[in-house]
Every structure is written in structure tokens, then in C-alpha cells.
Amino acid sequence: MLLIDCPYCGKRPELEFTYGGQAHLARPSRPSELDDQAWAEFLYMRANTKGVYAERWRHARGCGRFFNALRDTTTDHFQAFYKTGEAQPAAPVPAAPLAHAAPFAPKRTP
Numbered sequence: 001m002l003l004i005d006c007p008y009c010g011k012r013p014e015l016e017f018t019y020g021g022q023a024h025l026a027r028p029s030r031p032s033e034l035d036d037q038a039w040a041e042f043l044y045m046r047a048n049t050k051g052v053y054a055e056r057w058r059h060a061r062g063c064g065r066f067f068n069a070l071r072d073t074t075t076d077h078f079q080a081f082y083k084t085g086e087a088q089p090a091a092p093v094p095a096a097p098l099a100h101a102a103p104f105a106p107k108r109t110p
């Protein structure tokens, strides 16, 4: 089981948390002035990062608070947890790719 380190409560099982999407998104100050394309991009377009990604999480079955985390999407390992409003910490250098992470190449049979 994955453990998530809530900045307010400490390490808890992942079942107590809900994923909140990409972190550090700023809502437009005047959304009514945006055209449909700009509004749709704000609502639906998110980064699809391969590697370290800043995410928003909520300790839904605990303190109920939101916080941010850095997670490497290639390994599913968390690298940092920090409170909402705090600056994003510098990401550690990503680990070398695993030997079994080579692209899949199907074998051909004669």
C-alpha cells in the first residue's frame, strides 16, 4: 500500500486520500472576459507530464485539508509533500530509467 505523508497528520494509507489534479493552477481573475477557447483550456487542459509532477491531494478521510505533492509519474514515488500556498520545492534529480522500462517490442513469429 502506498503511504502519503499529509503535511498536517503524517503518513497515512493512500485510501484516505483523493486526487485533486494538477497543482498551482491559477483561476482567471475575470473569467467572464475569456472567450470559449480560453475558458475551455482553463477547465480541461492539463499537463501530461512524464516524470516529476506537482499534484493536488486532499486528505478526505482524515483532516480534510488540501495539500500539494511532487510525484514521479514514471515510478509512482512521491518526492515531496507541502502545504497549499507554500512554494513548490525543487524536484530531485530523476532516477535513471529501469532496465525493464525499455519500450515494448512485440516478438514476431515466422
Ligand SMILES: [Zn+2]
Binding pocket: 006, 007, 008, 009, 010, 059, 062, 063, 064, 065
Ligand atoms: Zn491530514
